[in-house]
Amino acid sequence: MLAHLSISNFAVVKQLSVQLENGLTAITGETGAGKSIAIDALSLCLGERADANAVRKGAAKAEIIAHFSLSGNSAAKTYLDEHELTSDEDENSCFVRRVVSKEGRSKAFINGVPASLQQLKGLGQYLLAIHGQNTHLQLLKEDHQRSLLDTYAKHTSQIDSVEHAYSNWKEKQRMLQSLKEQAQQREDRLQLLTYQVQELDEFAIEEGEFEELEVEHKRLSNGQSLLEQAQTSVYNLYENDEGNALAVIQNSIERLGELEAHDASLTPIISLLNEASIQVEEAASELRSYCDQLEIDPLRLQQVEARYAKAMELARKHAVMPEALFQYHQMLASEFSALGEQETLLGTLESEVDNMHAQYLAATKALSESRSCAAVNLAKDIEAQIQQMNMPHAKVAIDVLYDELKKPSSTGLDNIEFKVSTNPGQDADKLEKVVSGGELSRIGLAIQVIASDNHATPTMIFDEVDTGISGPTASIVGALLRRLGNQAQVMCVTHLPQVAAQAHNQLFVTKLTDGESTETQMLALTKQDRIDELARLLAGDKITKSALANAKELLKSAASN
Incomplete structure (x- = not known):
C-alpha cells in the first residue's frame, strides 16, 4: 500500500507531505484547488513522461517521493529482486523518487538506485492502479472490453497458450514465405x-x-x-x-x-x-x-x-x-x-505451418470457451451492481463470438461486445448506442469495482469516476467503494458528499494565494472537520444547521454499514 507521499515544487504545490492510511480515503476540496495533484505526482512516480511544466514557477526542480509498504505484496518483491532493486535496509519498504528539472530533464530512483521509466512502469503495475475521469470511455473499445473480461476470468494459461501458438505459427510462416520468395533463385x-x-x-x-x-x-x-x-x-x-x-x-x-x-x-x-x-x-x-x-x-x-x-x-x-x-x-x-535440403524443407515447413495453425485454432477455441463462461458470470455481476445504481431495469449481456475468418492475432479470434438494455422491453445493444453519459459512468464504475476485486494491485485510485452520478445512486457508489476499501487501499477524488461520507479517512485539498503566487495544500481531516466539509459539499459555501445535521447523519449511516 502507499504509506507516504512527499511532493516538492510540483505544479502549484510548494511542499506537501501526506501520510496515507488503509481503507477508503476520500479526497475533497474546492473546484480548481488541485484535488488531482497527488494523482498526477504518483503518475510521474510510476513512469509517466515529464516536462518542464511540472516544475513550480521559480523553482529549480520538482521532486516526488512515494513510500510503499510491501507487506504481503510478493509480486512487487519479486520484481525488485529480479532487477536488483530491493532495499538493503527493509525488504518490506520501497521508495520511488522522481526528480524533474526546470529544463525538463528527468531522473528516477527506486530504493536509491537509478531506474528507467520502463522499470518504473514495470514495478508500478504491482503497486498502484489509477482509474481516471475518462476511464469509462474506454468501455466503448473492444480491446478494453476483452481485457476486462480476461482480467475477470483469470485464465492466464489459456492466454499464454494462444500467444505462444500464434508466435510459433507466425515464425514458421515467415520462414516458409522466405523460402518461397527465394524459390526461383x-x-x-x-x-x-x-x-x-x-x-x-x-x-x-x-x-x-x-x-x-x-x-x-x-x-x-x-x-x-x-x-x-x-x-x-x-x-x-x-x-x-x-x-x-x-x-x-x-x-x-x-x-x-x-x-x-x-x-x-x-x-x-x-x-x-x-x-x-x-x-x-x-x-x-x-x-x-x-x-x-x-x-x-x-x-x-x-x-x-x-x-x-x-x-x-x-x-x-x-x-x-x-x-x-x-x-x-x-x-x-x-x-x-x-x-536440395531446402527443397525438402519447403515441403516440411508447409506441413508444420498447417500443424501450427491447427494448434493456434485449438488454443483460441479453448480461450473462447473460457471467455464465454466468464462472460456469463461477469454480465450477472455487472447487472447486479448497476441495478442498485438507479438502473433497476438494466440487463447486461456479454457476447463472445468466435470467428475463424477474423484476422488472426495473439489475443485470439473472438469478437467481444458488451451489451446493455436500460429499459423494459428494450433489446440489448452496444453500449454506445444505448446508454447516456451518466449511465456509462455508472456501468464503468461497476466494472472497475468488479475488476478491481479480481486484481492484485494493493492500492487503487479513482479520480472523479462518480461524475454524472447523484442522489441515491451516489450513496450506492460510495458503499461500493467502501466495500472495496475493506479489502484494499482505495483513494477517491470526489465532489459527492454521499461518496465522501463512506470513506474511512478524508483528505481536504485547499488552495492558498497571496495575490502573486498560489500554493496547494492537503490536510487530513478530523471527525469534526469531516462534518464541516461534508456540510460544505451538501450546501455550498454557506453552511447551515440542516447541512451539518445531514453531514452527521451521512457519517453515522456510513459507519453503521
Whole structure:
C-alpha cells in the first residue's frame, strides 16, 4: 500500500507531505484547488513522461517521493529482486523518487538506485492502479472490453497458450514465405550447380592430387635427362677407372696418412676425408638405385599430361587456383546438397505451418470457451451492481463470438461486445448506442469495482469516476467503494458528499494565494472537520444547521454499514 507521499515544487504545490492510511480515503476540496495533484505526482512516480511544466514557477526542480509498504505484496518483491532493486535496509519498504528539472530533464530512483521509466512502469503495475475521469470511455473499445473480461476470468494459461501458438505459427510462416520468395533463385542456382558438380564429380580430383600430378609430370617429362645425368654422376663418382671422385679422395687419405705422423693437425682433415669417402660411396649407391627405379613410360606421361591439362582447364573455368580445385568441388557439392535440403524443407515447413495453425485454432477455441463462461458470470455481476445504481431495469449481456475468418492475432479470434438494455422491453445493444453519459459512468464504475476485486494491485485510485452520478445512486457508489476499501487501499477524488461520507479517512485539498503566487495544500481531516466539509459539499459555501445535521447523519449511516 502507499504509506507516504512527499511532493516538492510540483505544479502549484510548494511542499506537501501526506501520510496515507488503509481503507477508503476520500479526497475533497474546492473546484480548481488541485484535488488531482497527488494523482498526477504518483503518475510521474510510476513512469509517466515529464516536462518542464511540472516544475513550480521559480523553482529549480520538482521532486516526488512515494513510500510503499510491501507487506504481503510478493509480486512487487519479486520484481525488485529480479532487477536488483530491493532495499538493503527493509525488504518490506520501497521508495520511488522522481526528480524533474526546470529544463525538463528527468531522473528516477527506486530504493536509491537509478531506474528507467520502463522499470518504473514495470514495478508500478504491482503497486498502484489509477482509474481516471475518462476511464469509462474506454468501455466503448473492444480491446478494453476483452481485457476486462480476461482480467475477470483469470485464465492466464489459456492466454499464454494462444500467444505462444500464434508466435510459433507466425515464425514458421515467415520462414516458409522466405523460402518461397527465394524459390526461383534457388532453382536457377540448382540448375547451374547440377552441371558444375556433375562435371567435377566425373573428374573426381583428390585432395593434394594436383600437387602430385605436377611433380610426376615434371619427372616423366624430363625422364631421359634425369637418367643420363644420374648415370654420368655415378660414373664420375665411383665407376670411372681413369679417375673418379672416390678414388681421388681415397688417394688423398693415403698420402696425408703418411704425413700424419709428422703433423697431428692433419688428423681432423683426414677424418673429414674419410667421412666424404663414405658419403660419396653412399651417394653413388643411391644414384644407382635411382637409375634402376626411374621409368621412362610414354603412356603414363600421356595420362598424366591429360589429367594435368584437364585440372588446369577446370581451374580456369571456375576461376580458382588448380591447387584449390578439390576444396572448390567440396564447397559446390555442399551448397548443392543444402539447396536440395531446402527443397525438402519447403515441403516440411508447409506441413508444420498447417500443424501450427491447427494448434493456434485449438488454443483460441479453448480461450473462447473460457471467455464465454466468464462472460456469463461477469454480465450477472455487472447487472447486479448497476441495478442498485438507479438502473433497476438494466440487463447486461456479454457476447463472445468466435470467428475463424477474423484476422488472426495473439489475443485470439473472438469478437467481444458488451451489451446493455436500460429499459423494459428494450433489446440489448452496444453500449454506445444505448446508454447516456451518466449511465456509462455508472456501468464503468461497476466494472472497475468488479475488476478491481479480481486484481492484485494493493492500492487503487479513482479520480472523479462518480461524475454524472447523484442522489441515491451516489450513496450506492460510495458503499461500493467502501466495500472495496475493506479489502484494499482505495483513494477517491470526489465532489459527492454521499461518496465522501463512506470513506474511512478524508483528505481536504485547499488552495492558498497571496495575490502573486498560489500554493496547494492537503490536510487530513478530523471527525469534526469531516462534518464541516461534508456540510460544505451538501450546501455550498454557506453552511447551515440542516447541512451539518445531514453531514452527521451521512457519517453515522456510513459507519453503521
